[in-house]
Amino acid sequence: MPKNGILSVYVSVIVLTEEIKQTIQVAYRDWLASNQFSPRKAQREMIGFIARSVTRESSRLGVVEAGTGTGKTVAYCLSAIPIAQSLGKKLIISTATVNLQEQVFLKDLPDVQKNAGLEFIFDLVKGRGRYLCLKRLDDYLRESSQEEMPFLDVVEPGQIDLYQEMLRRFSANQWNGELDSWEGNLDEGDWKSVTNDHRGCTNNRCTFFQQCPFFRARGDLEKADVIVSNHDLLLSDLGLGGGAILSEPRTSIYVIDEAHHLAEKTRAHFTLSAGISGTVQWLETVGNTVGSMTQQLSRPSEFVELAASLAVETSPIQAIFSEISLLVTELTFEVKEEERSVHRFPLGRIPDAIATKFNDLLPHIVALSTIIGKIHERLQEAVAGEVEWLKAVEAGNWLGPIGALSGRSSALQALVQDYGLMDLEGPKCARWIVQNGSYYEMYSAPIEPGEIINRLLWRECHAAVCTSATLSVGGRFDRFLEQTGLERTTEQLRLRSTFNFPEIATFNVPRLTSDPRDSNAHTDEIARILPDLISEDPSGLILFSSWKQLNGVIKELPDLLKSSMLVQGEDAKQALIANHRENVFKGQQSFLVGLSSFAEGLDLPGDLCRHVVIAKIPFSVPDDPVDQSMAEWIEAQGRNAFYEISVPDAALKLVQACGRLIRHESDYGKITLLDTRIVNKSYGKILMDSLPPYRKLIG
Secondary structure, eight states: OOTTOOOOOOOOTTTSOHHHHHHHHHHHHHHHHHHTOOOOHHHHHHHHHHHHHTTSSSOOEEEEEEOTTSOHHHHHHHHHHHHHHHHTOEEEEEESSHHHHHHIIIIIHHHHHHHSOOOOOEEEOOOGGGBOOHHHHHHHHSTTHHHHOTTSOOOOHHHHHHHHHHHHHHHTTSOOSBGGGOSSOOOHHHHHTTOOOTTTOOGGGSTTGGGOHHHHHHTTGGGOSEEEEEHHHHHHHHHTTSSSSSOOGGGEEEEETTGGGHHHHHHHHTOEEEEHHHHHHHHHHHHHHHHHHHHHTTOOHHHHHHHHHHHHHHHHHHHHHHHHHHHHHTSOOEEEETTEEEEEOGGGOOOHHHHHHHHHHHHHHHHHHHHHHHHHHHHHHHHTTOOOOTTGGGTHHHHHHHHHHHHHHHHHHHHHHHHTOOSSSSOOEEEEEEEETTEEEEEEEESOHHHHHIIIIITTSSEEEEEESOOOBTTBOHHHHHHHTOOTTSEEEEEOOSSOHHHHEEEEEOOOSSOTTSHHHHHHHHHHHHHHHTTTOSEEEEEOSOHHHHHHHHHHSOHHHHTTEEETTSSOHHHHHHHHHHHHHTTOOEEEEESGGGSSSOOOOGGGOSEEEEOSOOOOOTTOHHHHHHHHHHHHTTOOHIIIIIHHHHHHHHHHHHTTSOOSTTOOEEEEEOOTHHHHSTTHHHHHHHSOOOEEEEO
C-alpha cells in the first residue's frame, strides 16, 4: 500500500487492466480530495477486495462485513462501477428497503458521480405497485365507471376527492405519480385501487402510455450503467426467471447491500398461502367476473366456451375443499392469541389423508389456471387488435381483473402441489395452518432459502458481492453463508468499524433479580428501575421484544416520564422520529420506544440518541412455525439448533440494536441490556464476542 494511502489493488491480469486500476485509484483520490476526507484503511481494503472478487476467472462471489464508519457504499461504487463499465455489464445495487434505495440513488451515487470524476448513468427501479396507473384513476373518476366495470371496488366520496386531488397534482406537475413522493398519508386500500401490475397493463396500447408514471420511470433504464433496486424487486425479477424487470443475471454484477436481510426476504417472497373458505368464495368471484366480462364483450363464442369449462372445473374443486375442511377441523390447534390458533405439521409433512385430497385437487386446479390463462392471453390479443370481436376495444378494461385471477390461480396451484407432496424428498418447507374463528389459512415457507438464492442468483450472475455492517457471528460468516446458499469457500472479508468504541461507548449489564424468561417479574423490574436508569439522559431509544412487555412497562411508568416517550404504534414511524427530533432540538427529554423494527435503520446521531436500552436478548419468538420447523430439521440431523440458529440470529439482532447508538466518529453514549443471561449463560460469550469493543460495565 503506497504511503499516500491511495489504493493499490492486486487484480486479475485478464480483466483488471492497468488502465482500470488507474481509474479506480484516481477516482478514490479525487473523491477524498473533493470531500476533504483522509484515506481510510478499511475503505481501501474493501475497494481492493471487491475489485479482486468480481474479476476472478470463476466463482466471482464475495462477502464483506464493513463496520459502521467504513464508507462501504462509496467503496463498492468506486470499485464496481469502472469494472462493470469495462466489461459491458450492468451494475445492480440492491438494498433492503425503498428508503435505503432512495438514499443510494439521491445521495451516494450523485456524490460519487460529482466528486470522483467517473462518468456513468444511474437510475432507480421500483415495482409497478409504487406507481399510479392513470387508466385506473380515470376509471374511478368517470361517473359511469361502476356500471361499466362492476369489478371495480366501490369507493366512498372521500376517496373520489382523493383521486381528484391526485389527478390535479399530477396534471400540474406537482407530483410524479410515485407513491413515495406523495405528500401526505395514503391508505393502503386507497392506493391499491389506483395502481396496477404487469398482468393488467396494456403497455404502449394504453391511452395514457405517454404520461404513464411507471413507463416514464423506466424510460432511461436501458441506458443506465448502474441500476438501484431493492431486495423485494430483485427477488420478483429472479422469480420470473431474471431479466424481466432488471437486466439478465449473466450480464450483471450485483452488490447486495444490507445483505443480512436477503435470506429473510427470500423466505417471505417464496412463502405460499391460501385460505380454504376464502378459496371457495374466490371461485364464485372467478365465475362472476368471467361471466360479466363475457356479457360486456357481447359474448364472444370462445369466451362462452371457456366460461362453461370453468364451471365444470369449479364444482369438483369446491367439493374437495369441503372434504379438506372437514379433515382440517380434526387437527390439534395451539392457541396463540384471541381467536387465532396454529397447527404446525412436524417436519413439514402433511398427513397422507390430507395430502391425498390435495393430489386429487391438483388436476382441477391446473385446468382452472390454464383456462384463466387462456382468457388473459386472448384479452391481450384483443388489445393488440388481433381479434375481431364486436367490442374488442373494451378488452383492455378486463386485463387487470382477469390478470389478478390468473395470478391467484397460479399461486393456488403452487400451494396445492406443495401440500400434495407425499414424502420429504422435496424442498424442505415449514407448513402450517392458522385458524381465525371459522377460517383456515394454509402456509408453506422454505426452510432453506439459500437453495433458492443459489439456484436463481449465484449460479446465474456474472459476479456478486454481499455486504452489511452485520454478517458475522463471533468473527465467522458460517450462519450467513448457510442462509444465503453461498459456499464456505466464498471469498470473505471482515472489516471492523473505524470508531474508537472503548472511548466513546459503554455496554452496561446491571444486576437484576428477575429472570427474563419470567415475563411478569421481568416486566415489573424494568418498570421499577427504568426511571432512574434514564433520568439523566437527554434522549434515547428503548427496545422491547414483545408488545406485551412494552405495554406492561409503559403502563407502570410515572406520568411525567410517559410524557417524554414516543411509543411505536401511537403514530407513523416517520412522524414519531420527526417529533423526537423536534423535542431534542428544543432541549426536551425525549425517548423513542419500540420493537424490532426500531432496532435497525434508525439514524439518530449525536444528541438524538445518547442511551440505547434493550429489554432482552433478541431471541426469535419461540413459537414461530418457521423457526420451530428449522430447529426440528437441525435436530433431526443430530445438530444443536439453539447454538446453530437461535444464538447466531440473536447475536446479529443485538449488534444491530446496539448499532443505533454510535453513528459518527465524534458520537458517544451508553447501551444498557436488561438481561443478565449474557453474563451468566454459556452462550453469553458468543454474544459478547460479536459486539464491537465497547467498554463493558457488568453489574
